[in-house]
Amino acid sequence: MPETLKQERSLQDLKEKARSLRLDVLEMTTRAGSGHPSSSFSSVEILTALYFGDILRYRSHQPNWPERDRFILSKGHAAPLLYAVLSHAGYFEREMLWRLRQVDSPVEGHPIQNKLPGIETTSGSLGKGISVGLGHVLGGRLNGLKYRVYVLLGDGECEEGQIWEAAIAAAHFKADNLIAIVDYNKYQETGPISREMALEPFAAKWRAFGWHVEEADGHDVGSVIEKLKSAQAVTGQPSVVIAHTVKGKGVSFVEADYTFHGRALKPEQAEKAREEILCS
Protein backbone atom coordinates (compact mmCIF):
# COMPACT_ATOMS: atom_id res chain seq x y z
CA MET A 1 0.00 0.00 0.00
CA PRO A 2 1.43 3.44 -0.90
CA GLU A 3 2.55 5.46 2.13
CA THR A 4 -0.02 8.25 1.61
CA LEU A 5 -2.87 5.75 1.38
CA LYS A 6 -1.65 4.04 4.56
CA GLN A 7 -1.65 7.39 6.33
CA GLU A 8 -5.18 8.11 5.15
CA ARG A 9 -6.36 4.72 6.35
CA SER A 10 -4.73 5.30 9.70
CA LEU A 11 -6.26 8.76 10.00
CA GLN A 12 -9.65 7.26 9.24
CA ASP A 13 -9.10 4.75 12.07
CA LEU A 14 -8.13 7.53 14.42
CA LYS A 15 -11.27 9.43 13.50
CA GLU A 16 -13.30 6.34 14.39
CA LYS A 17 -11.41 6.09 17.68
CA ALA A 18 -12.24 9.71 18.45
CA ARG A 19 -15.90 9.07 17.72
CA SER A 20 -15.90 6.07 20.00
CA LEU A 21 -14.24 8.04 22.83
CA ARG A 22 -16.80 10.82 22.48
CA LEU A 23 -19.61 8.28 22.78
CA ASP A 24 -18.02 6.82 25.90
CA VAL A 25 -17.66 10.24 27.54
CA LEU A 26 -21.28 10.95 26.73
CA GLU A 27 -22.47 7.70 28.25
CA MET A 28 -20.25 7.96 31.33
CA THR A 29 -21.32 11.48 32.23
CA THR A 30 -24.97 10.91 31.41
CA ARG A 31 -25.07 7.80 33.60
CA ALA A 32 -23.21 9.64 36.38
CA GLY A 33 -25.60 12.57 36.02
CA SER A 34 -22.69 15.00 36.35
CA GLY A 35 -19.21 15.79 35.07
CA HIS A 36 -17.74 17.94 32.34
CA PRO A 37 -18.65 16.43 28.97
CA SER A 38 -18.04 19.59 26.94
CA SER A 39 -14.48 20.04 28.27
CA SER A 40 -13.83 16.40 27.47
CA PHE A 41 -15.25 16.70 23.95
CA SER A 42 -12.87 19.52 23.05
CA SER A 43 -9.84 17.38 23.99
CA VAL A 44 -10.86 14.16 22.21
CA GLU A 45 -8.67 14.48 19.11
CA ILE A 46 -5.69 15.64 21.21
CA LEU A 47 -5.77 12.51 23.36
CA THR A 48 -6.52 10.36 20.33
CA ALA A 49 -3.36 11.67 18.68
CA LEU A 50 -1.29 11.10 21.81
CA TYR A 51 -2.43 7.61 22.78
CA PHE A 52 -3.41 6.11 19.41
CA GLY A 53 -1.43 8.20 16.91
CA ASP A 54 1.95 6.73 17.78
CA ILE A 55 3.08 9.73 19.84
CA LEU A 56 3.07 8.53 23.44
CA ARG A 57 5.25 5.49 24.27
CA TYR A 58 3.50 3.44 26.92
CA ARG A 59 2.86 -0.11 28.05
CA SER A 60 -0.59 -0.48 29.49
CA HIS A 61 0.35 -3.88 30.95
CA GLN A 62 3.28 -2.18 32.74
CA PRO A 63 1.86 1.20 33.78
CA ASN A 64 4.94 2.21 35.76
CA TRP A 65 7.46 1.28 33.04
CA PRO A 66 10.25 3.71 33.97
CA GLU A 67 10.97 4.68 30.37
CA ARG A 68 7.38 5.44 29.44
CA ASP A 69 6.44 8.85 28.16
CA ARG A 70 4.31 10.67 30.69
CA PHE A 71 0.88 12.11 29.97
CA ILE A 72 -0.20 14.58 32.61
CA LEU A 73 -3.79 15.73 32.55
CA SER A 74 -3.60 19.15 34.13
CA LYS A 75 -7.18 20.08 33.24
CA GLY A 76 -8.50 17.41 35.57
CA HIS A 77 -12.14 18.06 34.73
CA ALA A 78 -11.56 16.19 31.44
CA ALA A 79 -11.30 13.08 33.63
CA PRO A 80 -14.08 11.16 31.82
CA LEU A 81 -12.08 11.40 28.61
CA LEU A 82 -8.88 10.27 30.31
CA TYR A 83 -10.67 7.25 31.79
CA ALA A 84 -12.17 6.36 28.40
CA VAL A 85 -8.76 6.68 26.72
CA LEU A 86 -7.01 4.58 29.37
CA SER A 87 -9.62 1.85 29.06
CA HIS A 88 -9.31 1.85 25.25
CA ALA A 89 -5.54 1.68 25.68
CA GLY A 90 -5.90 -1.41 27.85
CA TYR A 91 -5.08 -0.04 31.30
CA PHE A 92 -8.29 -1.35 32.83
CA GLU A 93 -11.59 -2.98 32.00
CA ARG A 94 -14.17 -1.01 30.09
CA GLU A 95 -16.79 -1.83 32.74
CA MET A 96 -14.98 0.53 35.11
CA LEU A 97 -16.14 3.48 33.01
CA TRP A 98 -19.74 3.09 34.10
CA ARG A 99 -18.72 3.51 37.75
CA LEU A 100 -17.69 7.14 37.25
CA ARG A 101 -18.38 9.29 40.30
CA GLN A 102 -19.86 6.46 42.36
CA VAL A 103 -19.00 5.74 45.96
CA ASP A 104 -16.45 2.91 46.44
CA SER A 105 -15.25 3.38 42.86
CA PRO A 106 -11.72 4.46 41.92
CA VAL A 107 -13.16 6.31 38.93
CA GLU A 108 -13.31 9.59 40.81
CA GLY A 109 -14.85 12.83 39.62
CA HIS A 110 -11.34 14.10 38.95
CA PRO A 111 -8.28 11.86 38.53
CA ILE A 112 -6.59 10.64 41.71
CA GLN A 113 -3.10 9.22 41.34
CA ASN A 114 -2.67 5.56 42.34
CA LYS A 115 -6.42 4.91 42.22
CA LEU A 116 -6.27 3.56 38.68
CA PRO A 117 -3.33 2.49 36.52
CA GLY A 118 -2.24 5.09 34.00
CA ILE A 119 -3.09 8.16 36.08
CA GLU A 120 0.19 10.03 36.44
CA THR A 121 -0.96 12.79 38.76
CA THR A 122 -3.85 14.02 40.85
CA SER A 123 -5.61 16.95 39.22
CA GLY A 124 -8.77 18.93 39.59
CA SER A 125 -7.45 22.08 41.15
CA LEU A 126 -5.94 23.79 38.15
CA GLY A 127 -2.45 24.97 37.28
CA LYS A 128 -0.24 22.14 38.53
CA GLY A 129 0.48 20.04 35.43
CA ILE A 130 3.54 21.73 33.92
CA SER A 131 5.22 21.79 37.34
CA VAL A 132 4.58 18.11 37.98
CA GLY A 133 5.75 17.38 34.44
CA LEU A 134 8.91 19.36 35.04
CA GLY A 135 9.54 17.22 38.14
CA HIS A 136 9.38 14.17 35.84
CA VAL A 137 11.81 15.88 33.45
CA LEU A 138 14.32 16.58 36.22
CA GLY A 139 13.84 13.09 37.67
CA GLY A 140 14.36 11.56 34.24
CA ARG A 141 17.65 13.42 33.88
CA LEU A 142 18.87 12.14 37.24
CA ASN A 143 17.79 8.61 36.32
CA GLY A 144 19.39 8.84 32.87
CA LEU A 145 16.10 8.14 31.07
CA LYS A 146 15.04 9.74 27.82
CA TYR A 147 11.27 9.90 27.91
CA ARG A 148 9.04 12.79 26.94
CA VAL A 149 6.46 14.48 29.14
CA TYR A 150 3.19 15.73 27.65
CA VAL A 151 0.92 18.01 29.66
CA LEU A 152 -2.62 18.91 28.64
CA LEU A 153 -3.77 22.32 29.86
CA GLY A 154 -7.09 24.04 29.63
CA ASP A 155 -7.15 27.58 28.30
CA GLY A 156 -8.93 29.03 31.32
CA GLU A 157 -6.36 27.16 33.39
CA CYS A 158 -3.68 29.40 31.90
CA GLU A 159 -5.03 32.20 34.09
CA GLU A 160 -3.41 30.39 37.05
CA GLY A 161 -0.16 31.99 38.17
CA GLN A 162 1.54 28.65 38.69
CA ILE A 163 1.37 27.98 34.94
CA TRP A 164 3.67 30.93 34.39
CA GLU A 165 5.97 30.06 37.31
CA ALA A 166 6.35 26.68 35.66
CA ALA A 167 6.79 28.24 32.21
CA ILE A 168 9.73 30.30 33.53
CA ALA A 169 11.27 27.25 35.18
CA ALA A 170 10.81 24.86 32.21
CA ALA A 171 12.63 27.34 29.96
CA HIS A 172 15.31 27.84 32.61
CA PHE A 173 15.91 24.09 32.83
CA LYS A 174 15.85 23.84 28.99
CA ALA A 175 13.22 21.11 29.26
CA ASP A 176 13.03 20.20 25.57
CA ASN A 177 11.39 16.86 26.36
CA LEU A 178 8.46 18.72 27.91
CA ILE A 179 5.57 19.43 25.56
CA ALA A 180 2.50 21.28 26.78
CA ILE A 181 -0.71 21.21 24.78
CA VAL A 182 -3.38 23.82 25.37
CA ASP A 183 -6.95 22.86 24.59
CA TYR A 184 -7.82 26.36 23.41
CA ASN A 185 -11.58 26.10 23.19
CA LYS A 186 -11.99 29.82 23.99
CA TYR A 187 -14.41 29.35 26.89
CA GLN A 188 -14.07 29.20 30.64
CA GLU A 189 -16.80 28.31 33.13
CA THR A 190 -18.49 31.72 33.17
CA GLY A 191 -18.19 32.65 29.52
CA PRO A 192 -15.90 33.48 26.62
CA ILE A 193 -12.30 33.84 27.69
CA SER A 194 -11.95 37.06 25.69
CA ARG A 195 -14.69 38.55 27.85
CA GLU A 196 -13.87 37.02 31.25
CA MET A 197 -10.04 37.11 31.36
CA ALA A 198 -8.45 37.61 27.98
CA LEU A 199 -5.35 35.53 27.20
CA GLU A 200 -4.37 37.02 23.85
CA PRO A 201 -1.78 37.52 22.53
CA PHE A 202 -1.47 33.95 23.77
CA ALA A 203 1.23 32.49 21.51
CA ALA A 204 3.34 35.62 22.04
CA LYS A 205 3.15 35.12 25.81
CA TRP A 206 4.56 31.60 25.53
CA ARG A 207 7.30 32.80 23.16
CA ALA A 208 8.19 35.59 25.55
CA PHE A 209 8.58 32.97 28.30
CA GLY A 210 11.11 31.12 26.17
CA TRP A 211 8.90 28.41 24.69
CA HIS A 212 8.71 27.10 21.14
CA VAL A 213 5.12 27.47 19.92
CA GLU A 214 3.13 25.40 17.42
CA GLU A 215 -0.53 25.94 16.57
CA ALA A 216 -2.79 23.08 15.51
CA ASP A 217 -6.35 22.43 14.46
CA GLY A 218 -7.26 20.58 17.63
CA HIS A 219 -10.00 18.56 15.98
CA ASP A 220 -7.87 17.33 13.10
CA VAL A 221 -5.93 14.39 14.48
CA GLY A 222 -3.48 14.66 11.59
CA SER A 223 -2.76 18.28 12.40
CA VAL A 224 -2.25 17.52 16.10
CA ILE A 225 0.15 14.66 15.28
CA GLU A 226 2.11 16.81 12.84
CA LYS A 227 2.54 19.66 15.33
CA LEU A 228 3.46 17.30 18.15
CA LYS A 229 6.15 15.79 15.92
CA SER A 230 7.48 19.27 15.16
CA ALA A 231 7.59 19.94 18.89
CA GLN A 232 9.47 16.67 19.49
CA ALA A 233 12.23 17.90 17.19
CA VAL A 234 12.83 21.12 19.13
CA THR A 235 15.99 21.23 21.24
CA GLY A 236 17.05 23.47 24.09
CA GLN A 237 13.61 24.78 25.02
CA PRO A 238 10.17 23.45 25.97
CA SER A 239 7.35 23.48 23.43
CA VAL A 240 3.68 24.26 23.55
CA VAL A 241 1.12 23.19 20.97
CA ILE A 242 -1.81 25.56 21.03
CA ALA A 243 -4.65 23.39 19.79
CA HIS A 244 -7.57 25.44 18.53
CA THR A 245 -10.70 23.60 19.53
CA VAL A 246 -14.42 23.96 20.01
CA LYS A 247 -15.92 23.49 23.44
CA GLY A 248 -18.45 20.65 23.29
CA LYS A 249 -17.15 19.57 19.86
CA GLY A 250 -19.33 17.01 18.11
CA VAL A 251 -22.69 17.95 19.57
CA SER A 252 -24.24 21.06 18.02
CA PHE A 253 -26.37 22.15 20.96
CA VAL A 254 -23.49 21.72 23.41
CA GLU A 255 -21.15 23.65 21.12
CA ALA A 256 -23.71 26.44 21.07
CA ASP A 257 -24.13 26.64 24.87
CA TYR A 258 -21.09 27.12 27.08
CA THR A 259 -23.17 26.59 30.22
CA PHE A 260 -22.75 22.87 29.60
CA HIS A 261 -19.28 23.28 31.19
CA GLY A 262 -19.97 21.50 34.45
CA ARG A 263 -23.11 19.55 33.73
CA ALA A 264 -24.05 16.30 32.12
CA LEU A 265 -26.65 15.90 29.40
CA LYS A 266 -30.09 14.70 30.33
CA PRO A 267 -30.98 11.26 28.90
CA GLU A 268 -33.10 12.70 26.08
CA GLN A 269 -30.38 15.23 25.20
CA ALA A 270 -27.84 12.43 25.30
CA GLU A 271 -29.86 10.42 22.80
CA LYS A 272 -29.83 13.35 20.41
CA ALA A 273 -26.11 13.91 21.03
CA ARG A 274 -25.40 10.26 20.34
CA GLU A 275 -27.11 10.47 16.97
CA GLU A 276 -25.10 13.54 16.05
CA ILE A 277 -21.81 11.92 17.06
CA LEU A 278 -22.64 8.78 15.11
CA CYS A 279 -23.52 10.81 12.00
CA SER A 280 -20.46 13.08 12.15
Place this chain on the structure above:
Amino acid sequence: MQLGEKAGLKPSKPMRDVFGDAFLELCRQNPKIVVLDGDLCNTTKTLAVRQEFPERFFNIGLAESNMVSIGAGLADCGFIPFITSMSSFLLCNAYDQLRLSIAIAGLNAKVVGSHGGITLGKDGPTAMAIEDLALMGGLPTFTILVPCDPTSMHLAVRAMAEHVGPVYLRSSRVAIPHIYPEDDCPFEIGVANTVRQGSDLTIIGCGIMVAAALDAAAILAEEGIQARVLDMHTLRPMDTQAIAAAARETGAIVTAEEHLLHGGMGSNVARAVGATHPVPMRFIGLADTYTDSGDPYDLLKKYGMTAEDIAQAAREVVAAKGETAGA
Protein backbone atom coordinates in the same frame (compact mmCIF):
# COMPACT_ATOMS: atom_id res chain seq x y z
CA MET B 1 17.23 33.88 80.75
CA GLN B 2 17.92 31.52 77.83
CA LEU B 3 15.79 28.49 77.01
CA GLY B 4 16.78 25.59 79.23
CA GLU B 5 18.93 27.69 81.55
CA LYS B 6 16.74 27.24 84.61
CA ALA B 7 16.64 23.49 84.01
CA GLY B 8 20.43 23.43 83.69
CA LEU B 9 20.44 22.30 80.05
CA LYS B 10 23.58 22.70 77.95
CA PRO B 11 23.13 25.36 75.22
CA SER B 12 23.57 24.49 71.55
CA LYS B 13 23.19 26.08 68.12
CA PRO B 14 20.20 27.61 66.37
CA MET B 15 17.86 24.81 65.39
CA ARG B 16 18.12 25.57 61.68
CA ASP B 17 21.87 25.01 61.82
CA VAL B 18 21.27 21.70 63.51
CA PHE B 19 18.85 20.83 60.71
CA GLY B 20 21.47 21.80 58.14
CA ASP B 21 24.03 19.44 59.72
CA ALA B 22 21.55 16.60 59.98
CA PHE B 23 20.36 17.08 56.43
CA LEU B 24 23.84 17.13 54.92
CA GLU B 25 24.56 13.88 56.73
CA LEU B 26 21.37 12.36 55.32
CA CYS B 27 22.20 13.45 51.77
CA ARG B 28 25.62 11.82 52.08
CA GLN B 29 23.99 8.56 53.11
CA ASN B 30 21.00 8.45 50.78
CA PRO B 31 21.48 9.21 47.06
CA LYS B 32 17.71 9.29 46.52
CA ILE B 33 17.35 12.54 48.46
CA VAL B 34 16.85 15.60 46.25
CA VAL B 35 16.44 19.16 47.45
CA LEU B 36 13.98 21.77 46.25
CA ASP B 37 14.83 25.23 47.44
CA GLY B 38 12.80 28.42 47.28
CA ASP B 39 15.89 30.59 46.95
CA LEU B 40 16.48 30.52 50.69
CA CYS B 41 19.18 27.87 51.12
CA ASN B 42 21.28 30.39 53.00
CA THR B 43 18.65 30.79 55.61
CA THR B 44 17.12 27.27 55.70
CA LYS B 45 20.68 25.89 55.85
CA THR B 46 20.61 23.60 52.84
CA LEU B 47 23.46 25.55 51.20
CA ALA B 48 26.03 22.93 52.18
CA VAL B 49 24.04 20.31 50.28
CA ARG B 50 23.98 22.55 47.22
CA GLN B 51 27.76 22.82 47.38
CA GLU B 52 28.38 19.13 47.88
CA PHE B 53 25.62 17.66 45.69
CA PRO B 54 24.79 20.31 43.06
CA GLU B 55 23.14 17.74 40.75
CA ARG B 56 20.59 16.83 43.40
CA PHE B 57 19.82 20.41 44.36
CA PHE B 58 17.24 22.50 42.50
CA ASN B 59 16.72 26.15 43.25
CA ILE B 60 13.21 26.73 41.91
CA GLY B 61 13.40 30.41 42.75
CA LEU B 62 10.68 32.41 44.40
CA ALA B 63 7.89 30.17 43.19
CA GLU B 64 6.76 27.97 46.05
CA SER B 65 3.70 26.60 44.23
CA ASN B 66 5.83 25.48 41.33
CA MET B 67 8.42 24.07 43.73
CA VAL B 68 5.93 21.83 45.56
CA SER B 69 4.43 20.37 42.37
CA ILE B 70 7.88 19.79 40.87
CA GLY B 71 8.71 17.93 44.07
CA ALA B 72 5.65 15.74 43.50
CA GLY B 73 6.95 14.87 40.03
CA LEU B 74 10.35 13.96 41.46
CA ALA B 75 8.68 11.76 44.07
CA ASP B 76 6.88 9.99 41.22
CA CYS B 77 10.30 9.25 39.70
CA GLY B 78 11.41 7.43 42.87
CA PHE B 79 13.34 10.24 44.50
CA ILE B 80 12.72 11.54 48.02
CA PRO B 81 12.25 15.26 47.56
CA PHE B 82 12.91 17.55 50.52
CA ILE B 83 10.98 20.72 49.76
CA THR B 84 12.43 23.47 51.87
CA SER B 85 11.76 27.11 52.56
CA MET B 86 10.70 29.40 55.33
CA SER B 87 7.58 27.75 56.63
CA SER B 88 5.13 30.62 56.30
CA PHE B 89 6.12 31.36 52.69
CA LEU B 90 6.12 27.72 51.67
CA LEU B 91 2.86 26.64 53.28
CA CYS B 92 0.85 29.77 52.67
CA ASN B 93 1.90 30.13 49.03
CA ALA B 94 1.67 26.48 48.12
CA TYR B 95 -1.09 25.00 50.27
CA ASP B 96 -3.15 24.02 47.26
CA GLN B 97 -0.13 22.26 45.75
CA LEU B 98 0.67 20.46 49.01
CA ARG B 99 -2.90 19.26 49.12
CA LEU B 100 -3.43 18.35 45.48
CA SER B 101 -0.01 17.28 44.23
CA ILE B 102 1.18 15.51 47.40
CA ALA B 103 -1.35 14.93 50.17
CA ILE B 104 -4.34 13.45 48.35
CA ALA B 105 -2.37 10.58 46.85
CA GLY B 106 0.00 10.47 49.86
CA LEU B 107 3.22 10.80 47.85
CA ASN B 108 6.58 10.15 49.46
CA ALA B 109 7.58 13.81 49.64
CA LYS B 110 9.04 15.72 52.58
CA VAL B 111 8.39 19.32 53.50
CA VAL B 112 10.70 21.26 55.80
CA GLY B 113 9.51 24.59 57.10
CA SER B 114 12.17 26.66 58.80
CA HIS B 115 11.56 29.66 61.05
CA GLY B 116 8.62 28.08 62.83
CA GLY B 117 6.93 30.05 65.57
CA ILE B 118 7.48 33.60 66.79
CA THR B 119 11.13 33.30 67.81
CA LEU B 120 12.46 34.26 64.40
CA GLY B 121 11.80 37.56 66.08
CA LYS B 122 12.88 40.73 64.41
CA ASP B 123 11.64 40.00 60.87
CA GLY B 124 8.17 40.22 62.33
CA PRO B 125 4.81 38.58 61.75
CA THR B 126 4.99 38.43 57.94
CA ALA B 127 7.83 35.92 58.18
CA MET B 128 6.64 33.99 61.24
CA ALA B 129 4.93 30.63 60.99
CA ILE B 130 2.33 30.71 63.74
CA GLU B 131 -0.17 28.64 61.77
CA ASP B 132 1.93 25.91 60.12
CA LEU B 133 0.86 23.10 62.45
CA ALA B 134 -2.80 23.93 61.89
CA LEU B 135 -2.29 24.10 58.14
CA MET B 136 -0.47 20.77 58.00
CA GLY B 137 -3.15 19.39 60.29
CA GLY B 138 -5.54 20.09 57.44
CA LEU B 139 -3.72 17.63 55.19
CA PRO B 140 -4.72 14.25 56.61
CA THR B 141 -1.99 12.10 55.05
CA PHE B 142 0.90 14.21 56.37
CA THR B 143 2.95 13.10 59.36
CA ILE B 144 3.92 16.17 61.39
CA LEU B 145 7.22 16.35 63.28
CA VAL B 146 8.37 19.09 65.66
CA PRO B 147 11.71 18.08 67.19
CA CYS B 148 12.99 19.90 70.26
CA ASP B 149 16.76 19.51 70.46
CA PRO B 150 19.86 18.70 68.39
CA THR B 151 19.81 14.96 68.95
CA SER B 152 16.11 14.61 68.24
CA MET B 153 16.46 16.81 65.13
CA HIS B 154 19.09 14.46 63.72
CA LEU B 155 16.85 11.47 64.42
CA ALA B 156 13.75 13.20 63.07
CA VAL B 157 15.48 14.01 59.77
CA ARG B 158 16.55 10.40 59.42
CA ALA B 159 13.11 9.09 60.42
CA MET B 160 11.27 11.29 57.95
CA ALA B 161 13.42 10.02 55.09
CA GLU B 162 12.83 6.41 56.11
CA HIS B 163 9.09 6.83 56.58
CA VAL B 164 7.20 6.20 53.33
CA GLY B 165 4.67 8.98 52.87
CA PRO B 166 4.40 12.74 53.20
CA VAL B 167 6.06 14.31 56.23
CA TYR B 168 6.26 17.90 57.46
CA LEU B 169 9.11 18.92 59.74
CA ARG B 170 9.24 22.20 61.58
CA SER B 171 12.54 23.84 62.31
CA SER B 172 13.24 27.13 64.09
CA ARG B 173 15.72 29.95 64.00
CA VAL B 174 16.36 30.30 67.72
CA ALA B 175 19.23 28.60 69.59
CA ILE B 176 18.09 25.48 71.43
CA PRO B 177 19.62 23.60 74.34
CA HIS B 178 20.46 19.89 74.53
CA ILE B 179 17.61 17.98 76.11
CA TYR B 180 18.75 14.47 75.20
CA PRO B 181 22.23 13.03 75.51
CA GLU B 182 23.77 12.69 72.04
CA ASP B 183 23.91 8.92 72.32
CA ASP B 184 20.63 8.31 74.07
CA CYS B 185 17.45 9.64 72.52
CA PRO B 186 14.49 7.50 71.64
CA PHE B 187 12.80 8.69 68.46
CA GLU B 188 9.91 6.76 67.05
CA ILE B 189 7.36 8.58 64.91
CA GLY B 190 4.11 8.78 66.88
CA VAL B 191 5.62 7.89 70.26
CA ALA B 192 6.00 10.78 72.72
CA ASN B 193 9.04 10.84 75.00
CA THR B 194 8.86 11.44 78.74
CA VAL B 195 11.76 13.80 79.40
CA ARG B 196 11.00 14.37 83.08
CA GLN B 197 9.12 12.21 85.54
CA GLY B 198 6.53 13.72 87.83
CA SER B 199 3.17 12.93 89.33
CA ASP B 200 1.47 16.24 90.14
CA LEU B 201 0.72 17.28 86.55
CA THR B 202 2.02 16.81 83.02
CA ILE B 203 3.37 19.53 80.79
CA ILE B 204 3.16 18.51 77.13
CA GLY B 205 5.35 20.51 74.80
CA CYS B 206 6.75 20.40 71.30
CA GLY B 207 9.70 22.12 69.64
CA ILE B 208 11.45 24.82 71.63
CA MET B 209 8.69 24.77 74.25
CA VAL B 210 9.94 21.44 75.60
CA ALA B 211 12.95 23.32 76.99
CA ALA B 212 10.62 25.98 78.38
CA ALA B 213 8.54 23.21 79.95
CA LEU B 214 11.63 21.79 81.65
CA ASP B 215 12.48 25.26 82.93
CA ALA B 216 8.94 25.52 84.28
CA ALA B 217 9.29 22.11 85.92
CA ALA B 218 12.46 23.34 87.64
CA ILE B 219 10.59 26.39 88.95
CA LEU B 220 7.70 24.21 90.15
CA ALA B 221 10.03 21.71 91.81
CA GLU B 222 11.26 24.52 94.09
CA GLU B 223 7.65 24.88 95.20
CA GLY B 224 7.25 21.15 95.77
CA ILE B 225 5.25 20.48 92.60
CA GLN B 226 6.60 17.62 90.50
CA ALA B 227 5.76 17.99 86.82
CA ARG B 228 6.03 15.25 84.24
CA VAL B 229 7.20 16.64 80.90
CA LEU B 230 6.31 15.01 77.59
CA ASP B 231 8.12 15.77 74.34
CA MET B 232 5.30 15.49 71.79
CA HIS B 233 7.64 15.48 68.79
CA THR B 234 5.01 13.95 66.52
CA LEU B 235 1.73 15.79 66.19
CA ARG B 236 0.33 13.30 63.71
CA PRO B 237 -0.03 10.46 64.44
CA MET B 238 -0.45 11.78 67.99
CA ASP B 239 0.47 9.53 70.90
CA THR B 240 -2.99 9.31 72.43
CA GLN B 241 -1.84 6.55 74.78
CA ALA B 242 0.84 8.71 76.38
CA ILE B 243 -1.64 11.57 76.72
CA ALA B 244 -4.26 9.32 78.34
CA ALA B 245 -1.67 7.88 80.70
CA ALA B 246 -0.51 11.39 81.65
CA ALA B 247 -4.08 12.44 82.36
CA ARG B 248 -4.81 9.34 84.39
CA GLU B 249 -1.57 9.28 86.34
CA THR B 250 -1.01 12.99 86.99
CA GLY B 251 -4.56 14.35 86.86
CA ALA B 252 -3.79 17.70 85.21
CA ILE B 253 -2.27 18.85 81.93
CA VAL B 254 -0.66 22.00 80.58
CA THR B 255 0.26 22.21 76.93
CA ALA B 256 2.97 24.52 75.59
CA GLU B 257 3.58 25.31 71.94
CA GLU B 258 5.05 28.09 69.85
CA HIS B 259 1.97 28.32 67.65
CA LEU B 260 -1.53 29.71 67.60
CA LEU B 261 -3.66 28.01 70.22
CA HIS B 262 -6.32 27.64 67.58
CA GLY B 263 -5.64 24.41 65.70
CA GLY B 264 -2.24 23.67 67.20
CA MET B 265 -0.89 20.90 69.41
CA GLY B 266 -2.85 21.86 72.53
CA SER B 267 -6.26 21.64 70.89
CA ASN B 268 -5.40 18.18 69.59
CA VAL B 269 -4.13 17.06 72.99
CA ALA B 270 -7.38 18.36 74.49
CA ARG B 271 -9.32 16.22 72.04
CA ALA B 272 -7.39 13.15 73.18
CA VAL B 273 -7.82 14.05 76.87
CA GLY B 274 -11.52 14.69 76.42
CA ALA B 275 -12.01 11.37 74.69
CA THR B 276 -10.02 9.31 77.20
CA HIS B 277 -9.67 10.77 80.68
CA PRO B 278 -10.88 14.38 81.11
CA VAL B 279 -8.79 16.39 83.58
CA PRO B 280 -8.19 20.12 84.18
CA MET B 281 -6.12 21.67 81.38
CA ARG B 282 -4.43 24.97 80.54
CA PHE B 283 -2.95 26.01 77.22
CA ILE B 284 0.20 28.03 76.60
CA GLY B 285 0.62 29.38 73.08
CA LEU B 286 -0.27 32.36 70.97
CA ALA B 287 -3.80 33.65 71.45
CA ASP B 288 -5.67 34.93 68.39
CA THR B 289 -3.19 37.62 67.42
CA TYR B 290 -0.17 38.46 65.29
CA THR B 291 2.87 39.58 67.22
CA ASP B 292 5.18 42.57 67.03
CA SER B 293 8.66 42.34 65.56
CA GLY B 294 11.26 42.05 68.28
CA ASP B 295 13.81 40.08 70.20
CA PRO B 296 12.63 36.45 70.51
CA TYR B 297 12.71 36.49 74.30
CA ASP B 298 10.88 39.81 74.50
CA LEU B 299 8.19 38.32 72.27
CA LEU B 300 7.84 35.13 74.30
CA LYS B 301 7.43 37.33 77.37
CA LYS B 302 4.95 39.76 75.83
CA TYR B 303 2.74 36.97 74.45
CA GLY B 304 2.73 34.81 77.58
CA MET B 305 4.87 31.92 76.43
CA THR B 306 7.73 31.82 78.97
CA ALA B 307 8.65 29.17 81.52
CA GLU B 308 7.05 31.38 84.18
CA ASP B 309 3.79 31.46 82.19
CA ILE B 310 3.85 27.67 81.96
CA ALA B 311 4.58 27.42 85.69
CA GLN B 312 1.67 29.71 86.50
CA ALA B 313 -0.66 27.59 84.33
CA ALA B 314 0.66 24.53 86.14
CA ARG B 315 -0.16 26.03 89.54
CA GLU B 316 -3.68 26.71 88.28
CA VAL B 317 -4.32 23.18 87.01
CA VAL B 318 -2.93 21.64 90.14
CA ALA B 319 -5.27 23.84 92.19
CA ALA B 320 -8.19 22.97 89.89
CA LYS B 321 -7.34 19.31 90.30
CA GLY B 322 -7.75 19.71 94.06
CA GLU B 323 -11.10 21.43 93.59
CA THR B 324 -12.34 18.66 91.34
CA ALA B 325 -11.18 16.05 93.82
CA GLY B 326 -12.85 17.85 96.70
CA ALA B 327 -16.18 18.31 94.88
